[in-house]
Amino acid sequence: MSKFPPLKNDRLLRAVRGEPVDKVPVWIMRQAGRYLPEFRESRSKNDFFTICRTPSLACEVTLQPIDRYDGLLDASIIFSDILVVPQAMGMVVEMLPKEGPHFPSPLTNPADIAKLKSEVDVSAELGYVFDAITLTREKLGGRVPLFGFAGAPWTLFSYMIEGGGSKTFAKSKAWLFKWPKESEELLKRITDVVVDFLVGQAKAGAQILQVFDSNAGELSPSDYRQFILPHTLSIPTRVNTALRSQNLGHVPIVAFPRNAHGALKEFASSDYDAISIDFGVEPEVARSLLPGKTLQGNIDPSVLYGSKDYIRERVQALVAQFGTKKWIANLGHGVYPDHDPEHVRYFLEAIRDFTQTA
Template sequence: MSGSETKYDIPQLAGIETWKDQTWPELKNDLLLRAARGEETPRAPVWVMRQAGRYLPEFQEIRRDHSFFECCQTPSIACALTLQPIDRYPLLDASIIFCDILVVPQALGMEVLMEPTKGPVLPSPLVTPSDIERLRTTVDVQKELGYVFEAITLTRKGLAGRVPLIGFCGAPWTLMAYMCEGGGSRTFEKSKSWLYKYPKESKALLKRIADVCADLLIGEVLAGAQMLQVFDSWAGELTPYQFETFALPALLHVSHKVKSVLAQLGHPTITITLFPKGVHANSSLRLLADPHTTGYDTLGLDWALDPVGVREIVGDKVSLQGNYDPVVLYGGKEGIESEVKRVSERWKEAGGGWIANLGHGITPAVKTEDMGWFLECVHRYSKR
């Protein structure tokens, strides 16, 4: 599975010429980066997926005057939204750039809308392989997604070294699912049927998506991201065979290309987290247990997995992230504290590198004070 011998084309990115000339504020809190490398830390670093989001009143205030993708595509707004939770919650140990995984289908030439009642909608989905001809054969990532890089540079400076900045992208299979379904789905019958009807074309499509994902992540690192995460939100919709046959090769292409190109450029090593939501631990996660072959240093766990059981399966080479139930934030002070204490004990028993997080994103109706209390409890109960 190793891609160490493969030579990848270096994408045309402005950061290739400028990254060595950038000077950044000194990092004051490196717990996240240390835990991702598998080092033991005095407590678990904590951040929350979707922490820059609708539960924050200051986020809603900005969103009243700007559409969702306007926020993503305007670097100053994306920077401001990314900094909001860091400014509000000093106990957060990481920042993640405000953006969306569906900027990759946009870069490939697909229209993506964000509708208030439906969420993401792609009005012209891929129905048969002939529809792939509508996609760009080559993507100028600097031209199509340069706003992400600019937002990352602004944010890295705005953080002033308080915490590391995470860049991200969606995983190829998850993006393919959106592109074929035309949005979210309960059954995934349109996208999964591609894997049965058009296996060869599906692999080619996943490879094309993976190339754009890798180039996006490379650009994010050159722009200032200090760690990366790949979101495979629909990984759990696949059988273990489908995950290994279709999703995994594309995931490996992303991580191998990112690390290979950065090495060719002389850039320091960067850690990458994979969040394969819903995958079967005993089969699919086992395939991801060795960062030296997969390129993924940390695996994110959803709330349905037990860290002790996962650690027994994957061993101690890979760090883990997660995995408090997002609904715990509706449990009141006593409920939050009790559950954080219980789950933290499981993580300590599991051992190894651990980054505390929810098992999926924070939801919009969470009260800001409950989020703050959750962070306090993690700080208290995750101490080694």
């Protein structure tokens, strides 16, 4: 890791460790994306997955919000997609205009598991992400730490079976209830690839990692605990065990179990260093369920449609709820494509103004 420029702003990493900070660190999920005119310019010239697979382009897009909001963001997150893991496992994933991700041949029954690669060499299949991370660390020049990330097993499982987004998740739930043994096998295989992928990202230069379980709330708390949690909770333990075995030290990992409010308390005793919460749970409730954990979140992204004064009022209220310790400010989900970039700036400036302690 010494080959990279020294880190000038470690505010976010200090907050994860529970150490004092001069202000609450802030970044935004999907901060590099369609709401930025500079991203739309890049996207007009390249297919979505072409950007993901071209390290120079992924680096360029990753840095766009860091450059635009110079000094206001405390972290960068590599431009990629959670669905590169199913691609690495042998599935075709397309990003359709105005429709989002699409799997032309989703998994329809357990026999389809045989179509997946029995072994996945993440360096061969996902080395472009690692190269993008290394390049971005260099280009960041130590301005802020760099996040790597992956999708959680259940979210990837559901995409691979539903074939894209879903309102009911009936197909993926049917797998769990009709074919629990085969579902367990598939979830384990996905988890193995996710662990290897995160280890590779840390080795490539990611200084912190996040696991996105965007569909966590689509299962009942009991079903989530029974079928999914053992896999999701094993990830940070396995990743850091692997890194320690290679003398690479501890890399903090954040979990984002979106809308899984009934299962949040299970994350309190996990090896995740921080938990990102969505906007459907009150900060004081999250604090009570996750004592001792650094929290991340959780303002409703739609607040950014409001006026500058309204955004500042909501941020001030959020600061009063969270306090300024063991908190990383963020939205409770990703920024929306039609958000005004200047309203994003208002949010970032408000966090700075209301949490500055030095």
